[in-house]
Amino acid sequence: MRQLLVTIICKVALYSQPAGNGPFGGLTADASSRKPVGACKGLRSLTSLELSVIGATVIPASATAPEHCRVSVMAQPELNIEVNLPSAWNGRLFMFGNGGWAGEAFDTTGRAASRAKGLRAGFVMAATDTGHSAALEAGASFALNRQKLLDFGFRSLHVTAEMAKMLARTYYGAGPAKSYYEGCSQGGRQGLTLAQRFPDDFDGIVVGAPALYQTGTHLARAYWMQGLNANPFPASKLGLLAAKVYEQCDAKDGLKDGLIDDPRRCDFKPARDLPHCVAGSDQADCFTANQIAALERIYGDVMSNGKRFFPGWPVGAEVAGPNGQSGWIGQAVHAANGSGAWTSYGFNFQRYMVPWVKNASGEMDEARVFSQFDIDKDPPRLEELRQILDATDPDLSAFRKHGGKLLMYFGWADPQLNARMGVEYYEQVVDKMGPSTDEFFRLFMVPGMFHCGGGVGTSQFDMTTPVLRWVEGGTAPVRIEASRVTAGKVVRTRPLCAYPQTARYKGAGSIDEAANFTCVKPME
Numbered sequence: 001m002r003q004l005l006v007t008i009i010c011k012v013a014l015y016s017q018p019a020g021n022g023p024f025g026g027l028t029a030d031a032s033s034r035k036p037v038g039a040c041k042g043l044r045s046l047t048s049l050e051l052s053v054i055g056a057t058v059i060p061a062s063a064t065a066p067e068h069c070r071v072s073v074m075a076q077p078e079l080n081i082e083v084n085l086p087s088a089w090n091g092r093l094f095m096f097g098n099g100g101w102a103g104e105a106f107d108t109t110g111r112a113a114s115r116a117k118g119l120r121a122g123f124v125m126a127a128t129d130t131g132h133s134a135a136l137e138a139g140a141s142f143a144l145n146r147q148k149l150l151d152f153g154f155r156s157l158h159v160t161a162e163m164a165k166m167l168a169r170t171y172y173g174a175g176p177a178k179s180y181y182e183g184c185s186q187g188g189r190q191g192l193t194l195a196q197r198f199p200d201d202f203d204g205i206v207v208g209a210p211a212l213y214q215t216g217t218h219l220a221r222a223y224w225m226q227g228l229n230a231n232p233f234p235a236s237k238l239g240l241l242a243a244k245v246y247e248q249c250d251a252k253d254g255l256k257d258g259l260i261d262d263p264r265r266c267d268f269k270p271a272r273d274l275p276h277c278v279a280g281s282d283q284a285d286c287f288t289a290n291q292i293a294a295l296e297r298i299y300g301d302v303m304s305n306g307k308r309f310f311p312g313w314p315v316g317a318e319v320a321g322p323n324g325q326s327g328w329i330g331q332a333v334h335a336a337n338g339s340g341a342w343t344s345y346g347f348n349f350q351r352y353m354v355p356w357v358k359n360a361s362g363e364m365d366e367a368r369v370f371s372q373f374d375i376d377k378d379p380p381r382l383e384e385l386r387q388i389l390d391a392t393d394p395d396l397s398a399f400r401k402h403g404g405k406l407l408m409y410f411g412w413a414d415p416q417l418n419a420r421m422g423v424e425y426y427e428q429v430v431d432k433m434g435p436s437t438d439e440f441f442r443l444f445m446v447p448g449m450f451h452c453g454g455g456v457g458t459s460q461f462d463m464t465t466p467v468l469r470w471v472e473g474g475t476a477p478v479r480i481e482a483s484r485v486t487a488g489k490v491v492r493t494r495p496l497c498a499y500p501q502t503a504r505y506k507g508a509g510s511i512d513e514a515a516n517f518t519c520v521k522p523m524e
Contacts (some may be wrong), residue, residue, distance in 0.1 A: 097183020
């Protein structure tokens with residue numbers, strides 16, 4: 001067996017916080033909390049053939065965090081793990097996921113704040129960089145090392161959970177009574193990976209906007225970018241596009257409120273529903289044939305060999321968010337500085353993770369990344385990579401048998417990851433496991449929310465407290481209140497309803513107050 005080198009440093013950090021008001025509700029460590037049975041520095045003695053402990057240090061209490069023992073672990077080849085053990089422990093483990101291509105440093109401001117919040121509630125906090133440093137290996141370049149690709153795909157998650165539990169057992173004399181995980185985007189994929197591959201690692205899992213069909217997402221983006229590269233869509237027309245989309249789709253739920261409750265209920269067709277420019281002209285108040293062709297490609301399902309390969313993009317993200325910019329800016333449509341997530345992620349994926357971008361000399365073939373990508377020929381060649389990266393297995397029977405509870409949320413107006421991907425996965429699980437799926441797995445869709453937060457919807461909410469109550473009290477969430485905050489002020493509240501239910505206005509009272517809405521089935 002390959003030797004595992006583990007280094008334990010005691011640093012405290014957490015991954016970027018998912019959407020919402022933040023986890024842990026009103027939980028705080030109390031006098032009955034478990035105390036350490038040994039010294040923090042004693043964890044250094046865990047050195048073995050598999051573990052190499054560099055240091056363990058008690059961090060004094062501060063204005064933001066209670067006293068805790070900082071521990072950081074490095075597993076071979078370069079898998080960094082950080083575990084934070086409070087001096088007053090509530091008996092629970094909490095792990096945060098990653099974003100993007102992972103590899104984040106542990107000491108960022110956002111992670112420190114999230115870590116402190118968890119420590120104040122008495123949790124042992126755990127995190128990993130998934131086996132590489134983004135500062136040293138930009139984008140997906142780490143994937144050129146196969147072990148790092150495997151660590152990123154799934155291994156790092158299980159190793160981190162096991163390490164955190166071992167440290168808790170050593171430090172407190174007992175392991176966690178309950179273990180929880182939360183992550184959004186890449187972190188959402190990681191959460192589903194844990195439920196599918198390592199069903200006994202966590203009791204409660206919260207996943208937001210999961211990049212669960214990772215290979216399909218990147219290949220679909222390549223297909224869409226082929227269309228956008230051939231027919232660029234100008235940022236200057238996003239306002240007009242958004243106006244036409246919302247004019248047709250906003251009131252489909254019976255209420256004109258600046259939100260598209262479920263984009264699937266609006267049959268928006270660019271070629272039919274947008275004003276066409278006169279041939280040979282391109283004015284600000286119309287769309288050229290090429291622009292409409294690019295939009296038709298994005299909104300339509302991606303087909304491969306005559307079969308549906310990936311769902312078309314839902315309408316909704318065209319609208320301007322809190323920063324005054326369309327959700328498409330920096331995603332499908334490049335920002336003013338030329339950056340675009342669809343391009344950058346798709347380029348990194350094809351450059352470093354797939355076999356067809358190299359020429360006969362084994363060198364990177366830049367031309368092949370987008371221009372020569374073939375939606376019919378290329379996807380079938382990725383079966384092994386799908387097994388490493390995708391979290392699409394609908395069989396969650398082992399996780400259910402463990403007693404695990406899973407909450408998933410997705411913004412309907414997410415411009416970076418396709419919300420239909422999440423809905424369709426949930427429906428596949430229901431098809432596989434039956435109508436009692438909601439006894440352990442529930443989905444909450446968020447109208448108007450962008451990627452992991454933001455947008456024009458009520459994107460501030462707490463999913464962690466509901467999963468804690470579900471795991472430990474048996475109370476399954478049916479309705480979760482969410483807020484929209486502008487300039488520090490709550491301007492709207494709405495209920496998020498367990499899918500397939502949606503929020504329906506009662507017909508009286510302010511449309512900005514959640515109390516005036518009820519959760520109903522879509523056809524009611």
